[in-house]
Amino acid sequence: MMGFMMWMAGNTVHLFSIGITFSALWQPISALQGVGKVFEPYKDNKVDLLGPKLLFIALNLGGLALGVWKLNTLGLLPTHASDWVSSLPPAQ
Numbered sequence: 001m002m003g004f005m006m007w008m009a010g011n012t013v014h015l016f017s018i019g020i021t022f023s024a025l026w027q028p029i030s031a032l033q034g035v036g037k038v039f040e041p042y043k044d045n046k047v048d049l050l051g052p053k054l055l056f057i058a059l060n061l062g063g064l065a066l067g068v069w070k071l072n073t074l075g076l077l078p079t080h081a082s083d084w085v086s087s088l089p090p091a092q
Contacts, residue, residue: 002027002063006070013074021074024067028060 002024009017031038035056039049071077078084 003066006066011073013076017074018076021067021070021076024070025064028064028067031060032057032064 002020005020006017006024009020011017035053038056039053042049042052068077072079
């Protein structure tokens with residue numbers, strides 16, 4: 001759903017697209033911080049939760065990557081040399 005919302009937000013920098021993008025970054029980060037809490041109700045000695053936990057982590061990392069990609073398409077990541085010109089020493 002978040003991918004669809006980011007697609008509908010477009011590639012122009014405005015309040016809605018920035019808000020959707022940062023939401024797409026925040027949700028996976030907060031989900032990854034609470035992995036143990038999410039799987040607490042399913043804790044049992046008979047059931048191995050390693051596979052589902054790894055899948056949960058992989059999907060959230062994929063969502064995080066999607067958010068970083070959207071930041072790049074909006075031009076909000078400093079990926080070119082011109083983004084760092086102000087921090088370079090003056091030429092002599």
